[in-house]
Amino acid sequence: MFPEAAFLHDPAMLWQFVAASCLQVVVIASLYLAVARIPARWVPWLRIATLAAFAAICIGSNAPVIAHGFGTPGFVYSLGLAAAASLIATVALVHGQWRQWLARRKRRATAL
Structure with missing residues (x-):
């Protein structure tokens, strides 16, 4: 719709991926520190x-990327596979x- 902003499409995809990855690292590291x-x-x-x-x-970061039209197949499939694997x-x-x-329950039951 705005041709002057077309050059921002590729960097926006990269930064959305970086933001989603950073969020994943923070959440996972926080849980492991606990x-x-x-x-x-x-x-x-x-x-x-x-x-x-x-x-x-993974699923939560995949949905907005697809909704905004930035969903390249490599990005969508990689997040989908990561979510499926986890x-x-x-x-x-x-x-x-x-x-x-x-x-354990069976051992306790037979011990009595």
Whole structure:
């Protein structure tokens, strides 16, 4: 609509990607720094929360980029794959925690 602003299209895509990446680094680093202050039994759940936060940030940063028309296939696919990978890892960690919880519960039940 404004031809004089057309040269800003490519730098805007780059800076949106940099801003989304910085936000991801800050959130993930903040959650990992909190590990030292919580009991060891909660660390796996913190990992799950961190991966879920990463997936939410990937999806959340992907939506505005596409809505503004800056969604190049490489950017959209990379964020989508990162979100999918973190969701798969989250499900795997939750499944592992669930199995450990069931095993502990079974041991307690048979010990009585």
